Amino acid sequence: MNRWKVLVTNPTIQQCGLNLLRENGCQVTLLAIESREEILKNVKGVDAIFWASGISLDAEILDVAGPQMKVIGCNSAGYNHLDIQEIKKRGIRLGNTPNVLDDAVADMAVLLTLAASRRLHEGRLKIERNEWEFYKWGWMLGQDIANSTVGIIGLGNIGQAIVERLKAFKVKQFLYTGHREKPEGAKLGAKFVSLNTLLEESDFVVVVVPLTSETKEMCNQEFFSKMKKTAVFVNVSRGQVVDQPALIDALKNGTIFAAGLDVMTPEPLPPDNELLKLPNVVLAPHVGSATINTRDAMSNLTAQNILRGLRGEEMVTPVV
Numbered sequence: 001m002n003r004w005k006v007l008v009t010n011p012t013i014q015q016c017g018l019n020l021l022r023e024n025g026c027q028v029t030l031l032a033i034e035s036r037e038e039i040l041k042n043v044k045g046v047d048a049i050f051w052a053s054g055i056s057l058d059a060e061i062l063d064v065a066g067p068q069m070k071v072i073g074c075n076s077a078g079y080n081h082l083d084i085q086e087i088k089k090r091g092i093r094l095g096n097t098p099n100v101l102d103d104a105v106a107d108m109a110v111l112l113t114l115a116a117s118r119r120l121h122e123g124r125l126k127i128e129r130n131e132w133e134f135y136k137w138g139w140m141l142g143q144d145i146a147n148s149t150v151g152i153i154g155l156g157n158i159g160q161a162i163v164e165r166l167k168a169f170k171v172k173q174f175l176y177t178g179h180r181e182k183p184e185g186a187k188l189g190a191k192f193v194s195l196n197t198l199l200e201e202s203d204f205v206v207v208v209v210p211l212t213s214e215t216k217e218m219c220n221q222e223f224f225s226k227m228k229k230t231a232v233f234v235n236v237s238r239g240q241v242v243d244q245p246a247l248i249d250a251l252k253n254g255t256i257f258a259a260g261l262d263v264m265t266p267e268p269l270p271p272d273n274e275l276l277k278l279p280n281v282v283l284a285p286h287v288g289s290a291t292i293n294t295r296d297a298m299s300n301l302t303a304q305n306i307l308r309g310l311r312g313e314e315m316v317t318p319v320v
């Protein structure tokens, strides 16, 4: 049996993927701690890397790995932390983990949408601070999702899963924007519009785009100024898609009503960060895909991509 050497960059990774690699002739080296130094110390001479880290995978690591290393399995859907140019240049094959996390991330988007619109965090603070205004009928009023317009920026698989879920909440109209109109949009009854129209007309703006040079800080001061004052902003993609100081200003000044964020800058967010001081923000620590089944499925898919890459077969979910 082949003994392909596979380096796994994170000791906390779900075991199922590693078992699959071992059962299929791989010699697995699992780092004891996830760090750039440990990766650099252990990557030389491996055939494949199971990249389960937020650390940047760059030319230095690829150089140390050596020219025999031709396969990378990235254990996330997003691969903005990997230097794709360097990977392509060296003829390395790369796979990621889309699809298997769509449901979990879409659930997170719905959770944040509802929580931010109904002021969940602020309500909890009121209880803690003994500021519960019992029987004040105008107290802690939120925004309705029934009869609202929801705008999705990026109608990929996760965006579509969000629309499917929110239909149950009697949304009046779904808008979406992106590079082009999609047949899936028509199937879901969502209307393709410009970004400006989406921002001006939506009561909920949900961002589900990958981080690229085009989307970096696309949600800036101008973006928020076009939204309704009553609108809720939700981000389940990457923190860097948002100009965070501009978002903080918009939330403080009442330019928008509230935000629900699973992603932010930096991650981990320091406990003294301004975002944590705002009552109208609901935060989750980038746990969109963090369910038991989803994380197992991601680990398995990464292992399958690596095995197929090593055998010279098409990966299940190739990036390049």
Ligand SMILES: O=C(O)C(=O)CO
Pocket: 075, 076, 077, 078, 079, 101, 105, 237, 286, 287, 288, 289, 290
């Ligand atoms: O897989 C990814 O890219 C994620 O961010 C999951 O939450």
